[in-house]
Each structure stands twice: as C-alpha cells, then as structure tokens.
Amino acid sequence: MSTTSRRFTLASRPVGEPTPANFALETVPVPEPGPGQALVRTIYLSLDPYMRGRMSDAKSYAKPVEIGETMIGGTVGEVVASSTPELSAGQIVVGQWGWSEHAVVSPKAVRVLDPAAAPVSTALGVLGMPGMTAYVGLTRIGEPKSGETVVVSAASGAVGAIAVQLAKLRGCRAVGIAGGAAKCAYVVDELGADACVDHRGSDLPAALREACPKGIEVYFENVGGAVWDAVMPLLNAFARVPLCGLIATYNATRLPEGPDRLPQLMGLMLRQRLTVRGFIVSEHWDLMPAFQNEVAPLVRSGKLKYREDIVEGLAAAPEAFLRLLRGENFGKQLVRVGPDPTRG
Amino acid sequence: MSTTSRRFTLASRPVGEPTPANFALETVPVPEPGPGQALVRTIYLSLDPYMRGRMSDAKSYAKPVEIGETMIGGTVGEVVASSTPELSAGQIVVGQWGWSEHAVVSPKAVRVLDPAAAPVSTALGVLGMPGMTAYVGLTRIGEPKSGETVVVSAASGAVGAIAVQLAKLRGCRAVGIAGGAAKCAYVVDELGADACVDHRGSDLPAALREACPKGIEVYFENVGGAVWDAVMPLLNAFARVPLCGLIATYNATRLPEGPDRLPQLMGLMLRQRLTVRGFIVSEHWDLMPAFQNEVAPLVRSGKLKYREDIVEGLAAAPEAFLRLLRGENFGKQLVRVGPDPTRG
Numbered sequence: 001m002s003t004t005s006r007r008f009t010l011a012s013r014p015v016g017e018p019t020p021a022n023f024a025l026e027t028v029p030v031p032e033p034g035p036g037q038a039l040v041r042t043i044y045l046s047l048d049p050y051m052r053g054r055m056s057d058a059k060s061y062a063k064p065v066e067i068g069e070t071m072i073g074g075t076v077g078e079v080v081a082s083s084t085p086e087l088s089a090g091q092i093v094v095g096q097w098g099w100s101e102h103a104v105v106s107p108k109a110v111r112v113l114d115p116a117a118a119p120v121s122t123a124l125g126v127l128g129m130p131g132m133t134a135y136v137g138l139t140r141i142g143e144p145k146s147g148e149t150v151v152v153s154a155a156s157g158a159v160g161a162i163a164v165q166l167a168k169l170r171g172c173r174a175v176g177i178a179g180g181a182a183k184c185a186y187v188v189d190e191l192g193a194d195a196c197v198d199h200r201g202s203d204l205p206a207a208l209r210e211a212c213p214k215g216i217e218v219y220f221e222n223v224g225g226a227v228w229d230a231v232m233p234l235l236n237a238f239a240r241v242p243l244c245g246l247i248a249t250y251n252a253t254r255l256p257e258g259p260d261r262l263p264q265l266m267g268l269m270l271r272q273r274l275t276v277r278g279f280i281v282s283e284h285w286d287l288m289p290a291f292q293n294e295v296a297p298l299v300r301s302g303k304l305k306y307r308e309d310i311v312e313g314l315a316a317a318p319e320a321f322l323r324l325l326r327g328e329n330f331g332k333q334l335v336r337v338g339p340d341p342t343r344g
Numbered sequence: 345m346s347t348t349s350r351r352f353t354l355a356s357r358p359v360g361e362p363t364p365a366n367f368a369l370e371t372v373p374v375p376e377p378g379p380g381q382a383l384v385r386t387i388y389l390s391l392d393p394y395m396r397g398r399m400s401d402a403k404s405y406a407k408p409v410e411i412g413e414t415m416i417g418g419t420v421g422e423v424v425a426s427s428t429p430e431l432s433a434g435q436i437v438v439g440q441w442g443w444s445e446h447a448v449v450s451p452k453a454v455r456v457l458d459p460a461a462a463p464v465s466t467a468l469g470v471l472g473m474p475g476m477t478a479y480v481g482l483t484r485i486g487e488p489k490s491g492e493t494v495v496v497s498a499a500s501g502a503v504g505a506i507a508v509q510l511a512k513l514r515g516c517r518a519v520g521i522a523g524g525a526a527k528c529a530y531v532v533d534e535l536g537a538d539a540c541v542d543h544r545g546s547d548l549p550a551a552l553r554e555a556c557p558k559g560i561e562v563y564f565e566n567v568g569g570a571v572w573d574a575v576m577p578l579l580n581a582f583a584r585v586p587l588c589g590l591i592a593t594y595n596a597t598r599l600p601e602g603p604d605r606l607p608q609l610m611g612l613m614l615r616q617r618l619t620v621r622g623f624i625v626s627e628h629w630d631l632m633p634a635f636q637n638e639v640a641p642l643v644r645s646g647k648l649k650y651r652e653d654i655v656e657g658l659a660a661a662p663e664a665f666l667r668l669l670r671g672e673n674f675g676k677q678l679v680r681v682g683p684d685p686t687r688g
Contacts, residue, residue, distance in 0.1 A: 059615070060615050061581065061615055061616070061617065221610075224607060224610055224611075225607070228610065237405065243610065243613055243614050244614075245614070246607070246610055246611060246614055249607045249610070249611060252607065254603070255602075255603035255604055255605060255607065255608060256602070256603060256604040256607065257602050257603060257604065258599070258600070258601050258602015258603055258604050259598070259599035259600060259601060259602055259604065260599055260600040260601060260602050260603065260604055260605050260606075261599060261604050261605075261606040262604075262605040262606050262608070262609050263568060263569070263590070263593050263596065263599065263600065264599060264606070265606050265609060265610075266565075266568055266572065266587065266590055266593070266609075267590060267593065269587055269620055269621075269622040270587050270588075270589070270590055270622040271403070271404050271405055271622065272405070272622065273405065273621070273622040273623055273624060273627065274620075274621070274622055275619065275620075275621040275622075276613055276618075276619075276620045276621075277613075277617070277618070277619040277620075277621075278613045278614040278615065278616065278617040278618055278619075279617055280617060283617065
C-alpha cells in the first residue's frame with residue numbers, strides 16, 4: 001500500500017465561476033487510525049451542486065469550508081485497516097470524508113453497505129442523498145396527486161431523474177426540463193416523462209406552455225434563472241414549489257439588471273396561493289425509512305432508472321465539478337478515486 | 345320607508361391609486377323581494393383592501409367587478425320585508441350584498457346574527473372575515489410555537505390586530521409594524537404586543553432588528569414593499585410567512601427600478617428554508633368552527649380587543665376606501681349606511 005495519500009483542499013474562495021486554481025492538490029502521509037477508528041480508502045467521491053455554496057463564506061445553512069481544509073463531499077470507500085470491532089478490513093462503507101484518497105473514520109460516521117443489495121455507488125446517488133432529496137421535496141412539499149402536472153428542472157440530474165420517476169409512479173403528468181436534445185430524449189425514453197423541454201431551445205416559455213396544457217401543480221425547483229421565469233406564469237392556483245436548488249444563480253456575483261421583479265413574485269404567490277418552501281435534505285431524515293422502503297426495491301427490480309457520469313481519479317475532481325456547475329455532466333456525477341472491488 | 349335606494353357601482357377601472365371618480369353613486373327604486381327572498385336594509389358596509397384587486401381586470405383569484413356593477417363588499421343589515429319563512433322582519437343578518445343601501449337576498453346568502461352575543465358589526469370584523477383571516481394565516485400557515493417571535497404588519501388593522509393577540513395567546517413574542525406613533529402605542533398598550541415598530545420612522549430595518557433580537561419565526565404579511573424588505577434579513581431558518589396581503593403594492597402601475605431582486609428572494613427562501621404561502625380566507629372555511637370556538641368567547645369576555653373606524657353614510661364610502669388604502673384608517677373600517685337598532 002502506498003504510504004502517501006492525496007487530497008484536495010480549498011485554496012481560495014471563487015468569485016463567480018470557480019476555477020481549478022480554487023483547489024489545491026496536496027500529498028500527505030496516509031493517516032493512522034487511532035483506537036476505535038478505521039482507515040478507509042476512497043472508491044467513489046460524489047460531486048454535487050451544493051458544494052459551490054460551501055466554497056463561499058456568505059451566510060448560509062452550513063458553515064463554509066475553510067481555506068486549507070479538505071473539500072467536503074459524500075464518499076464510498078473500503079476499510080483497509082481497523083482498530084475497532086465495529087468495522088473490519090474489506091467492508092465497503094459510505095460516509096462524508098471529502099475529496100481525499102484516504103481518511104480515518106469512526107464507526108458512527110459511516111454506514112456499512114451490502115454490495116449484494118445494490119451497486120455501492122448508488123449510496124451516493126439514487127439510494128443516497130440525491131435520491132432522498134428527490135423523495136423529500138416531492139412527497140413532503142410537492143404532495144402530488146394523481147392527474148396533476150409535475151414539472152422537474154435539471155430532470156436528467158441525480159435529483160431530478162428520481163423526482164420525475166416518483167411523479168410518474170404517483171400517476172402524475174411528469175414534464176422534465178433539461179439542457180440539450182440528448183438529455184431530453186433520456187428523460188422521456190428512459191425515465192418515462194410525458195414530455196421534456198430543452199432549456200437551451202429557442203423559446204423555453206412557449207415550449208413549456210405547450211408541454212403543460214393544464215398548467216402546473218408541482219414544480220420541483222433545482223435551477224432558478226430563466227427556467228423559473230418560464231415556470232412562473234404556468235403555476236396553477238395552490239401550486240407547490242419544493243425549492244431544492246438554484247444552480248443557475250450559484251456563480252452570480254451581482255443581481256441582474258432591473259426592473260425589480262421581487263414584488264411581482266410576492267404578488268404571484270399571493271394571487272395564486274402558492275406554497276414555496278426551501279428545504280435541505282439533511283433536515284428531513286425522518287423520511288429515510290419511507291424512502292428506502294419505496295425506492296430500494298424499485299432500484300433492485302430495475303424499475304427505477306439511474307445514470308452515473310463517472311470520471312477517473314481524484315485529480316479529475318475539480319474539472320468534473322466545474323462541468324457539473326455548467327450542466328455538462330449527464331447523470332449523477334461521481335469520481336472513481338480508486339478501484340471498486342465489487343464491480344467485475 | 346323611502347322608495348328609492350342608493351348604491352355605488354364601479355364607474356371605471358383605476359390606474360394606480362383609485363379616485364372618487366372610479367365610483368358612481370346611483371339612485372334606483374328599492375327592489376321588491378320575489379318568492380323565497382327578503383329585502384334587507386344595510387346597516388354596516390365593510391371596506392377591505394382586497395376590494396382594490398376586484399376593481400382591476402388583471403388575472404386574480406376572483407373575477408373582477410364589472411363596470412356598472414355594484415361594488416362588492418361584506419354587509420350587515422336588517423330584514424325589512426320577507427317572502428320566505430326563513431327570514432323575518434327585524435332580524436339582523438350578515439351577507440355580501442355590497443355597496444348598496446338595500447338588497448334582495450335569499451336565505452342561503454345570509455346568516456342571522458344574535459345581537460345579544462356580540463355587537464352585530466363584529467360580524468364584519470373580529471368575528472367575521474378579517475378575524476378569520478388572522479386565524480387561518482396564523483394557525484394554519486404560521487404555526488407559531490411558544491417562545492417564537494411573530495411579526496405582524498398592519499398590526500393595528502382589522503386582520504393584524506387579531507393576529508397580534510392570537511400570537512400573544514400562544515406564548516409568542518409578538519411584534520407589530522404599524523404607521524405612526526398612535527397606532528404603535530395602541531398595538532402595545534391595548535393589544536399587548538411586546539413591541540411595535542413605526543414603518544414611517546427614520547430607520548425601519550434598524551428599529552425592527554432591535555425589536556426582534558432573536559430574529560423572526562413567523563411573519564404575517566399584509567403589506568409588502570419596504571416593510572417586507574425590512575423583514576427579510578431577520579427571518580430565521582424555517583420561518584413561515586403567511587402571505588395575506590400586499591397593500592403597499594396594490595396601486596403600483598409598474599415594477600420598481602432595478603436591480604432585479606427576484607433571484608435574491610429565491611436564494612433567501614432556499615438558504616433559510618422558508619415557507620412562503622399565499623392564502624385567501626374563503627378557501628379555509630373548514631377552520632371556521634375552531635375559529636369561532638376560540639375567538640367568540642374571547643370577544644364576549646373582553647379579552648380580545650378590537651377597534652372600529654366608522655364613517656357615516658354610504659356616500660362616504662369611496663373616500664373612506666381611499667383612506668384605507670393609504671393606511672389612514674385606525675381599526676376595522678366600516679361605513680354606517682343606516683341606523684343600527686341594536687346599539688343604544
């Protein structure tokens with residue numbers, strides 16, 4: 001085993017779009033597990049839009065990553081040495097040790113995975129935080145009823161793809177919004193959406209209106225910006241808007257030019273009696289059993305589809321993260337940091 | 345009895361602030377009740393901010409008043425002639441027959457009041473639509489818990505005054521926002537708020553921050569504009585915003601100058617996991633029994649305070665309505681259209 005390990009720390013805070021220079025690749029000795037700890041070798045690192053927020057020190061729901069700290073992130077890895085009876089070498093675990101090839105963890109900070117139940121990478125996607133995010137937003141806030149129209153932005157992404165399929169399972173008309181023809185085809189042909197609108201097309205508002213002839217009862221918001229602008233006029237009375245992400249605005253350094261449409265949004269929420277509710281998945285863990293009960297069997301049986309976009313090696317993480325922020329990934333973005341012994 | 349009756353119709357749609365010329369006073373014959381109907385003489389007409397919306401033909405939750413139609417409005421009156429066994433002369437009823445001295449009504453369109461239970465004017469205020477609006481917004485959407493800070497705008501008004509008192513009854517810190525020193529003193533001294541901030545003061549954001557040292561968990565929104573601007577930065581994580589009215593913006597003819605703060609509001613709702621929910625009281629009548637059970641005894645015992653601002657004679661209605669839109673009324677705005685036989 002190598003005696004050194006690499007990790008990415010936050011080198012500087014981005015202004016606007018992050019660049020590779022915001023990350024520093026460091027080589028350090030492989031850490032030693034103390035009593036009650038284990039050493040894990042990273043197999044998969046998850047890249048997710050929320051990480052953009054943690055790179056900033058603007059006030060938010062979570063404290064920022066400090067300069068010089070290892071970038072945070074969900075991870076799957078293999079136990080390679082253990083000083084605790086609760087973990088043993090060869091086990092595959094999921095945790096949150098970040099952009100690093102190795103880490104020392106305590107048993108409480110990880111969950112042991114059963115590779116026979118599902119591919120271990122799904123613990124970072126459809127059966128992990130992104131899938132749970134889709135479940136929480138759709139069921140707890142969206143509350144879709146059969147026959148209603150549910151629109152999902154970033155519909156081919158890790159969260160959106162699950163939201164689309166859960167909406168279909170509830171008897172809804174599911175309409176995706178995604179960037180480009182290939183993603184839209186995937187959302188309709190593979191995920192089963194009734195329609196998918198390309199937000200890079202020439203007239204998004206008209207295309208979305210056509211795809212939602214009866215308006216919109218639930219809008220699962222991952223994007224903001226021009227996509228939200230196209231959705232707003234189509235929201236029916238009593239529509240629910242689970243507000244999950246606003247990736248179109250994460251790199252903004254200033255507000256757009258006027259006029260100031262804030263009062264317009266307030267007026268719309270009043271007149272249409274909308275419910276707009278922001279949420280963070282980690283504050284809804286009480287729904288985890290319901291999520292696992294519904295979604296895990298669907299993944300095992302192949303009824304619920306998911307797609308992974310995997311880049312190779314920790315060094316590729318910064319560029320893959322920037323691609324993700326530009327919407328250039330296709331499916332759940334993962335970095336294969338080391339070999340996956342559970343895949344043939 | 346007079347053989348003629350007066351009423352106000354909508355003469356023209358306002359552009360910006362309404363003027364008296366938007367209303368036409370007409371004299372018509374007193375109508376005759378047909379079989380199964382009754383003739384009522386109006387005692388009180390309620391004036392409420394929502395009427396501004398009905399004067400416009402912009403898309404909204406209710407159809408607009410048509411040009412030439414009688415202005416809509418809640419009313420209390422006395423039955424003066426009846427062709428139905430369900431109503432008899434001398435009874436006092438509450439209904440929705442609008443800005444008119446007389447009307448023919450069917451029994452289903454009115455509710456008979458018991459003058460011994462409470463002053464009949466309260467059927468248009470604390471025990472009627474405005475009181476119920478406060479109850480719905482605060483309990484169903486605000487869901488205040490003991491110890492939380494509840495901020496209520498238009499706090500001396502028909503809705504706000506009840507919301508303030510209901511928040512205090514639930515063990516909350518209640519902070520009002522009102523226009524002018526007299527109203528603020530009333531909100532604290534009579535309604536029992538812990539503080540009240542004058543939105544006409546020199547530095548509303550600083551004054552509100554001082555009145556809410558632990559931030560805001562529930563904001564009962566009646567106003568919008570600069571008041572909402574002052575509230576936004578103080579909203580704590582998971583704050584709830586019952587969106588009841590936006591009186592500051594009802595007369596706006598165009599959006600304010602930029603920058604466009606709409607993305608800022610979306611970002612705030614996400615980061616702070618806010619719930620913003622527009623509502624219309626008439627879609628929550630299921631709460632009426634709970635409202636009556638809690639509030640009616642408090643009104644009878646004098647524990648729940650209310651204040652009426654009464655102008656005399658139907659002819660005064662347009663000016664009183666314009667005063668209301670400018671926030672120059674003080675308490676529930678009523679027009680005494682005819683004598684109240686239940687008051688000594």
